[in-house]
Amino acid sequence: MNITFCCTDTKAEPWLAGLHAALPDASVEVWQPGSPQADYAVVWAPPQQFLDEQPRLKALFNIGAGVDALLQLKLPPATRVVRLDDAGMSVQMAEYVCHAVIRHFREFDGYEADVSQGKWSFRKPRSRIDFPVGVLGLGVLGERVAQALRVFEFPVHGWSRSPKTLEGVVCHNGPDRLDSFLGQCRVLVNLLPLTPETSDILNRRTLSLLKPGGYLINVARGAHLVEADLIELLDRGHLAGATLDVFRTEPLPASHPFWQHPGIRITPHTSARTLRTESIAQIVGKIAALERGEPVAGVVDPARGY
Ligand code: NDP
Ligand code: OXD
Numbered sequence: 001m002n003i004t005f006c007c008t009d010t011k012a013e014p015w016l017a018g019l020h021a022a023l024p025d026a027s028v029e030v031w032q033p034g035s036p037q038a039d040y041a042v043v044w045a046p047p048q049q050f051l052d053e054q055p056r057l058k059a060l061f062n063i064g065a066g067v068d069a070l071l072q073l074k075l076p077p078a079t080r081v082v083r084l085d086d087a088g089m090s091v092q093m094a095e096y097v098c099h100a101v102i103r104h105f106r107e108f109d110g111y112e113a114d115v116s117q118g119k120w121s122f123r124k125p126r127s128r129i130d131f132p133v134g135v136l137g138l139g140v141l142g143e144r145v146a147q148a149l150r151v152f153e154f155p156v157h158g159w160s161r162s163p164k165t166l167e168g169v170v171c172h173n174g175p176d177r178l179d180s181f182l183g184q185c186r187v188l189v190n191l192l193p194l195t196p197e198t199s200d201i202l203n204r205r206t207l208s209l210l211k212p213g214g215y216l217i218n219v220a221r222g223a224h225l226v227e228a229d230l231i232e233l234l235d236r237g238h239l240a241g242a243t244l245d246v247f248r249t250e251p252l253p254a255s256h257p258f259w260q261h262p263g264i265r266i267t268p269h270t271s272a273r274t275l276r277t278e279s280i281a282q283i284v285g286k287i288a289a290l291e292r293g294e295p296v297a298g299v300v301d302p303a304r305g306y
Contacts, residue, residue, distance in 0.1 A: 001287075004038035004054065006031040007063060008045040015042065018280040023287070040287055048073050055079075059290055061283045063274050065089060065141065067300050068194035068221060075302065080290075085298035087282045089272035090144035093219060096271040097145045097189050098152065100217045100243040104187070105131050105154075128154050132211075134185030136201070137220065138164050138171065139306075141272065142191035157184055182209035187217065194221035195305030204229035213240045219271040222247040227258070234263040245271040 003019060003026050005012055012030045019028045019042070029035065031050055041060045043050070051073055059080040062070055067083050075081065103109065107123050114121055132155040135146045142158060143166060149156045150168045157170045159181045164171040172181040175197075182188070188210055192198045202218065202225040210216075216239060218225050227248060233239040241263040247256075250269055258264050286296040300306060 001026040001040070001291075002036065002038040003028045003040045003042065003287075004031040004035060005029065006041060006043045006046040006050045010044055010063070014276060015280065018276060019284070022280060022284040042283060043070070045069055046073070051075055059286070061286070062300075063279055063283075065272075066193060066221060067306065068223075071300070071302055071305060081300040081302065082286060082296060083298045083300055084274065084279055084282065086140050086144075088275040088278035090141050092272040093141045093191070094144050094148035096219060096245070096267075097217055098148050100265070101131075101133060101149065101154065101187055101189075101215075102152065104215050104241060104243075128152070131155075131187055132157060132185050133187040133189060134159065134181060135169075135189045135191060137191035137193070138166065138169075139191070139193075142189075145189060145191060154187075157181055178206070179209055182206055183211075186211040186213060187215045189217045190220045190224055192220050192224060193306030194223055197305070199223050200226050202226065202230070204232065207233050208238060210239070212238060214238065215240050216242040216244075218242070219245045222250065230264075231257060231261065234261065239263070241265070243267075245269055 005015060005028065016028050016030065033049060033053070037056050038054060039058050041054060041057050042063060043060055044063045055076045057076060057079040059082050062081060062083045065084050067081060070081060105126060105128065110123060133149050134157040135142045136159050138146060138158040138160040146156050146158050146166060146169045156168065157172060158164065158166065159172045159178060161173060163173045190202060192201065202216065204226065207214065207216065207229065216230065230242060234242065243265045244258065245267045246269055252258060252266065258266055289296050
């Protein structure tokens with residue numbers, strides 16, 4: 001079996017060593033223009049030339065959960081695209097989102113500012129009933145985040161395309177229910193895939209529907225958010241703040257207003273990192289299943305966009 005590796009911005013050697021250790025009989029090589037046909041590919045942001053030269057792949061494993069960039073390319077029609085299905089990301093995402101929600105709810109930024117000025121002062125405790133959290137997207141990551149927020153007893157709502165039942169989570173679904181879902185939330189967490197339907201979904205109109213003093217946490221993709229609309233709603237005082245991990249342009253340009261905005265906390269697309277060991281184990285397990293003719297989780301539907 002031949003496996004080709006084509007991951008931009010990723011150090012190849014440890015991935016090749018890990019794949020080779022798990023599949024000693026396979027040939028595992030870094031792709032170069034003109035490389036021979038492979039059976040499977042492990043990719044992140046491959047060039048179009050790679051896809052054009054590898055038309056007979058049985059599967060293309062994306063070493064991330066989001067496939068929006070990959071689906072912009074012309075893919076070999078018969079090749080399955082398989083994304084990472086958790087592989088250690090959901091616990092990281094739950095940590096990140098709970099941290100952001102709790103930091104805002106408990107006003108830890110305010111305490112930090114007070115302490116830095118030598119002030120010992122208390123703030124009135126807030127009621128979590130007044131902080132319903134909505135999670136856009138109840139997939140692998142969104143469901144884990146919703147469950148983690150329940151542990152802290154926040155009222156939790158979720159929105160997905162198809163109907164869901166999750167214990168302790170008020171589930172809404174479909175475009176007709178988006179506005180009523182948003183109207184019931186004060187904190188909004190975005191965990192949608194980026195597709196033609198979800199692009200720009202966080203905009204002046206939708207974010208205005210959040211309860212006054214709303215808070216946005218965007219951990220999915222920068223192109224979900226109309227950035228100027230967020231700044232306007234923060235400056236108008238309808239939104240109290242935002243934690244953003246993803247941006248339309250990454251790295252965030254030095255001149256971007258988000259860097260200096262007092263209501264915005266930023267991190268450099270790090271909320272849930274790809275973990276090499278877990279990812280290799282998942283890819284190797286899926287190759288074995290596909291070789292046995294069995295179905296695997298995480299197969300992308302290009303028509304749906306995720
Ligand atoms: P999944 O595919 O498992 O879940 C996607 C969820 O979004 C599903 O619940 C789906 O609904 C819902 N959804 C999709 N389209 C719509 C729509 N038009 N209307 C309503 N709901 C919709 O994805 P993951 O949870 O694994 O990942 C989500 C995203 O998180 C990734 O696509 C990626 O962009 C981002 N991500 C960001 C990371 C970071 O470090 N910042 C790391 C990893 C991922 P249904 O269940 O009905 O299909
Ligand atoms: C992913 C990401 O999609 O890192 O996995 O954003």
